[in-house]
Amino acid sequence: MKFSSRIESCSLSPIRKFHPYMMEAKAKGRTVYHLNIGQPDIETPKEFFDAVQNYQEKVLAYAPSPGVETYLEAARDYYLSLGYQVSCDDILATYGGSEALQILFSCILEEGDEVLVPEPYYPNYDTFIRVTGATIRPIPTEPEQGYRYATREQIEPRITSRTRAILVTNPGNPTGVVLTAQERRLLVDIAKEHNLFLISDEVYRELVYGGQTPSSMLEYQDAAEHVAIVDSVSKRFSATGSRVGVIVSRNRELMGHAMKIAQGRLCAATLDQVGAAALYRSMTPEYYAGLRAEYQHRRDAVVEELQKIPGVQFSHPEGAFYLMVTLPVDDAEKLQYFLLQEFEDHGETVMYAPGEGFYATPGKGRSEIRIAYVTAAEKLRRAVEVLGHGIQAYNAQNRS
Amino acid sequence: MKFSSRIESCSLSPIRKFHPYMMEAKAKGRTVYHLNIGQPDIETPKEFFDAVQNYQEKVLAYAPSPGVETYLEAARDYYLSLGYQVSCDDILATYGGSEALQILFSCILEEGDEVLVPEPYYPNYDTFIRVTGATIRPIPTEPEQGYRYATREQIEPRITSRTRAILVTNPGNPTGVVLTAQERRLLVDIAKEHNLFLISDEVYRELVYGGQTPSSMLEYQDAAEHVAIVDSVSKRFSATGSRVGVIVSRNRELMGHAMKIAQGRLCAATLDQVGAAALYRSMTPEYYAGLRAEYQHRRDAVVEELQKIPGVQFSHPEGAFYLMVTLPVDDAEKLQYFLLQEFEDHGETVMYAPGEGFYATPGKGRSEIRIAYVTAAEKLRRAVEVLGHGIQAYNAQNRS
Known part of the structure; x- marks a missing residue:
């Protein structure tokens, strides 16, 4: 059957691509921290x-x-x-x-x-x-x-x-x-x-x-x-x-x-x-102020933990609940496969959205990831810590 | 500003086009029967x-x-x-x-x-x-x-x-x-x-x-x-x-x-x-049977009343809750304007969907209308009766 050339040129969501590997990791009993999706855990009023x-x-x-x-x-x-x-x-x-x-x-x-x-x-x-x-x-x-x-x-x-x-x-x-x-x-x-x-x-x-x-x-x-x-x-x-x-x-x-x-x-x-x-x-204005304060708290937690990982680069995010981070790795997609299939830190691992899917220019974003800070600050801290350990393990393996 | 030539070629819904005239008729105190829309009055389970x-x-x-x-x-x-x-x-x-x-x-x-x-x-x-x-x-x-x-x-x-x-x-x-x-x-x-x-x-x-x-x-x-x-x-x-x-x-x-x-x-x-x-x-099957029976009852009411209007032609509708009717008039859109702007029968008038909007072929459907039978049978009977009187008045006016 013939399809539109336009739809043939579209892709599935790059953010949802690692879903099957995440399911496998969970089936193995791993805890997976989600830095990949924009689904807030804050209660709907x-x-x-x-x-x-x-x-x-x-x-x-x-x-x-x-x-x-x-x-x-x-x-x-x-x-x-x-x-x-x-x-x-x-x-x-x-x-x-x-x-x-x-x-x-x-x-x-x-x-x-x-x-x-x-x-x-x-x-x-x-x-x-x-x-x-x-x-x-x-x-x-x-x-x-x-x-x-x-x-x-x-x-x-x-x-x-x-x-x-x-x-x-x-x-x-x-x-x-x-x-x-x-x-x-x-x-x-x-x-x-x-x-x-x-x-x-x-x-x-x-x-x-x-x-x-x-x-x-x-x-x-x-x-x-x-x-x-x-x-x-x-x-x-x-x-x-x-x-x-x-x-x-x-x-x-x-x-x-x-x-x-x-x-x-x-x-x-x-x-x-x-x-x-x-x-x-x-x-009310108080509602919006409270929402803003909660996300700001989460942003600050992520930023503080990211600063502890050697070699990561990012700009201080000023709004929304995302940031782009450049990782000290050759390929953030490969790292994501590694994190879901091979890595664990005390039974835990982490997901993010690899950066390439956010670019039209070929090759750009390969070492970048998007982090969504939509869960509680303590979870975010641990997620970023696990990411840091994962980067270390991945680069050690690549060098060996 | 430049718009897509595709959207330029689209029209507003022909079914909703007479909405402002309906509002005017209602403002004048007229009761308007709706044979024009597919919004059933049956309660949502x-x-x-x-x-x-x-x-x-x-x-x-x-x-x-x-x-x-x-x-x-x-x-x-x-x-x-x-x-x-x-x-x-x-x-x-x-x-x-x-x-x-x-x-x-x-x-x-x-x-x-x-x-x-x-x-x-x-x-x-x-x-x-x-x-x-x-x-x-x-x-x-x-x-x-x-x-x-x-x-x-x-x-x-x-x-x-x-x-x-x-x-x-x-x-x-x-x-x-x-x-x-x-x-x-x-x-x-x-x-x-x-x-x-x-x-x-x-x-x-x-x-x-x-x-x-x-x-x-x-x-x-x-x-x-x-x-x-x-x-x-x-x-x-x-x-x-x-x-x-x-x-x-x-x-x-x-x-x-x-x-x-x-x-x-x-x-x-x-x-x-x-x-x-x-x-x-x-x-349950009883639910579907009840729904079908109700619409069949409504269809039969519409059909029975339509048969009383001289010169209308239609096929016995077998399904859904619509039928197309050919009216003994030159132009069903003109009749609709007449019904909303000039006509009343005991303070009541009627709306339908003029047929031309349902055709791609130019000129086709000009004497046709779509009737939706989505209200109670007694209302439908009266609506069709009003339509019959309206046709008579419209044609009398056109002949004079």
Whole structure:
């Protein structure tokens, strides 16, 4: 049977590739620490479950295609509380940030188009872009420069007649980079000057650890035609399984096109939107401060332990709950196989996301890994310690 | 800003187009009967809500990308109970039937490809296919032949080198056509002979009123490489807002490609899958028989009332909860504007889905409408009566 050449060019998630080896290690009785996945262990606020349990309708009917009204209003008020003027018409409810990206790409991309994305990037961007027939054109960054990407020199030479958008994750997955106000303004200016969309994936907005105010590209009213925000309750409220997100844009034409797809797939899940509305309505500044403090504590634990491993390099992560680390090894994938198949430290081993899958440029990221700090600080400390022992054992074996 | 030429070629849902006029009519105090939408008024079985309310996890975490295990097992057992041998690996959980279609099209379609679809068809197929860069090639049918489409003469002349799939809805939306065993076998044979996928949208499987056993293209084990089923709990369990569906296929390569997209979008909503599992687990043959009897009762009510309107033509609908009706008017869209803006019968009027939006062939369907019989029989009777009066008034006005 013939398949689309686009899907043939896609890969399975590089983050999930080691799953079978992990299962084997667990079957052997090993404890496996997970630094590989972005699934927080923090409890979903009970307001979500309360709202779902109190749902009174006898028929679980379609939601309106643009979204459940209470959810759209709650999301609008959340953006207003951050200082961004948006109306419900600027918001489209989606199945998580994922569908927000899929819809945006369907509206603006076709065969041969290009999207500028700083690398390393969230690997699923690649899948969503490839199925439209477009490709990622990476904006290269360097670990030594802390993976920063927002300069004219790095971006403008890569804009071609086929470039349709710049896509950024801010705060960054996998790098933890948080854009400065100056960098955000520059990206907006470049988008305006070259008539590009600026798609800003802001699902980690509140998770910034340098005292910054949570930010959004919605700040730039002069770029209303260019800016589209991707957002989600997944990380903010530790509710990844609810699959409730949004597109926010003041570009009426874009939202009109997005509505064609939204109507086509009828609606996002009704009950999950009801739960999400309750989350936005009930969460206080104290909630966000507590969340931020907990992740900051975890980040600090990881950073402290990493500093004890000889030869590792990393930039101090400023946001989200990830960091990229350069390991003193030839190949982080080989190390991962070694850790799962041969290594143990008191019956324990560790998983991470090898770096190559986060790059479009061949060969880049081979010695890098992404660490997600989404479990309790003590577990993270031990996980990084096990990683250190594993690196030592791996390199000793390679030398012998 | 530049948008994709594909999205530019898509339309908003023709079924939702009259929404603003309906709102105006209601604002004037009119009662509007809805024959236009596929939202059943039947209660969602309480097992769904019970399962959701009894969910005990503190963290609403990502589901596995292929689906929540209990949901996949419950779906598998449902197909087994119908006599179809499938394993959980043949099933992928999706956001309703809609995402099942989107994923399948992303796997097999690209620029310039064609999908054979009998017309009239469910209009959202057009949106999903256009965003891949492919197009629908309609298999024409005639109201006088009851919209039947499964003959070699109708299908084979339309197969080209760019044809990738035949897509059918069985039981049919909007026609109510139910394929015979002979017709199903013929479609399978054509797909095999021409190396096409046969995508069978079977979300109305149990809603057949001629004493048939609920059927599926899964019956044809010899066509395992060709057949992909789209299914959903929406209609079967009156749970349209839950957005839980599946792709079922024994084609390993297809399911492998589908998994790339499934991993990309992470998962379908966790709680909704938990509720859907409970539905499949708890529903008995009596439940399905009761559901079928209720819709059959509604169908009979609509048919009986339609027969009283002079000049209307329709085929006796055999399944799903729709029928196409040819009205004795020049233009069913104009009639709809008239009904919402000028007409009333004791303060009441009626909405339907005008037929043209269900056709790819220009000009076809202009005098046709789709009726959905998803409300109580007495309401349906009155709605059709109002339609009859409306037609009379409209034609009288046009003649004067």
